[in-house]
Amino acid sequence: MIYFNDFTTDKLYSNDKFKVLEGYLSDKVARESLGEFLYNNLGVTVFLLTGGTIRLFPFQEIILRSWFDHNFNLNVVSRGGSKSMMASIFCWLYLIFNPGKKIVITSNAFRSSRRIMSQIERTANNKKATLLRNCFELEFGKIKMRRAGDEWIMNINEGSITGLPLNEKIRGTRADVLICDEFLMIPEDIYKSVLVPFLAAKGNITEQQRVQEVEDTLIMQGLITENERLILDTDKKIIGLTSASYDFEFIYRLYNQWIGKITDDRLTNEVRRKYFVSRLSYKSLPVELIDKDITDEAKDGGEDTAAFKREFMALFSSSSDGYFNIKKLHDYTVKNGDLPCIQLRGNPNSRYILSIDPSFSSSKASDNFQMMLHLLNDEERTITQ
Numbered sequence: 423m424i425y426f427n428d429f430t431t432d433k434l435y436s437n438d439k440f441k442v443l444e445g446y447l448s449d450k451v452a453r454e455s456l457g458e459f460l461y462n463n464l465g466v467t468v469f470l471l472t473g474g475t476i477r478l479f480p481f482q483e484i485i486l487r488s489w490f491d492h493n494f495n496l497n498v499v500s501r502g503g504s505k506s507m508m509a510s511i512f513c514w515l516y517l518i519f520n521p522g523k524k525i526v527i528t529s530n531a532f533r534s535s536r537r538i539m540s541q542i543e544r545t546a547n548n549k550k551a552t553l554l555r556n557c558f559e560l561e562f563g564k565i566k567m568r569r570a571g572d573e574w575i576m577n578i579n580e581g582s583i584t585g586l587p588l589n590e591k592i593r594g595t596r597a598d599v600l601i602c603d604e605f606l607m608i609p610e611d612i613y614k615s616v617l618v619p620f621l622a623a624k625g626n627i628t629e630q631q632r633v634q635e636v637e638d639t640l641i642m643q644g645l646i647t648e649n650e651r652l653i654l655d656t657d658k659k660i661i662g663l664t665s666a667s668y669d670f671e672f673i674y675r676l677y678n679q680w681i682g683k684i685t686d687d688r689l690t691n692e693v694r695r696k697y698f699v700s701r702l703s704y705k706s707l708p709v710e711l712i713d714k715d716i717t718d719e720a721k722d723g724g725e726d727t728a729a730f731k732r733e734f735m736a737l738f739s740s741s742s743d744g745y746f747n748i749k750k751l752h753d754y755t756v757k758n759g760d761l762p763c764i765q766l767r768g769n770p771n772s773r774y775i776l777s778i779d780p781s782f783s784s785s786k787a788s789d790n791f792q793m794m795l796h797l798l799n800d801e802e803r804t805i806t807q
Contacts, residue, residue, distance in 0.1 A: 473550030530607035532587035605662035
């Protein structure tokens, strides 16, 4: 049985009612009971649909359940914490229980969206996952995936899963669920001007109109008052998946803002239960999930390094291990949309400095090197990156 605090959700998931079922069940009762049992036990559902190829850890089932029950979800998880895997499972699991819904997966880099889409495809096309595969639109016995240059789409249970890059194309798209991978890479202005409006359009307009017409009639007959109208709650969702960032970046402010709304006694339960925030260090993950050799190599310089704290400890840090102060660089960086923008072609009359910063780390998570080009502004005695 899974029960969340009353300020988070008013739903109680219990299997007690199934213990008293006995004897012959009608088709209707059997279908409804099976559907409710599978909805109450997502771990069992995933195991059955995938033919036993996926067994959820308890923390994964809790997080998936929380995504079902909340509108605003932010998950700060260690590297190797199965963020993408859980997102891929949630997509088909949510659409099986919510026919006709639309899910969009986006990221600052399209390869992240494609990675989650590919994981869904691999899971469902496994020869043991017959039940899951038959929920999708198929072509020659495999999932039908439409792959365009900047858009991947698959259909399931009258709904759809779409993978998109975070570009202008997403402005004209609407969905019921928005999954943002590598959320820390999404600028604040993009979140506010693109992603939040993305979820603004209501998807149950016809149902609201029908309810309003019935209520108008009941009010005219004096059976209910204006204050007793039904308020249809939105089921729009946003799910942010990220590693920890620096504490001066937008994702840290959003993290604290959402925690503040969950814990603020001045807000109503209806508002507080819309939010879910989780933060998982590699130490909290099952030993079977994360490769100890990788974490040992990553913390070769010690667990106190800023990079290790962010990537594996899921801790927000205030500084970096580099020579330059990262906050200073952030404060003096040109903001998105401001001038000057990217210079695509150099001026033959200008002078430039190309600097190369090689990486001598043997960690698999480390980059090979970094290159940076600077323009020398001789008259102003400044440089432009």
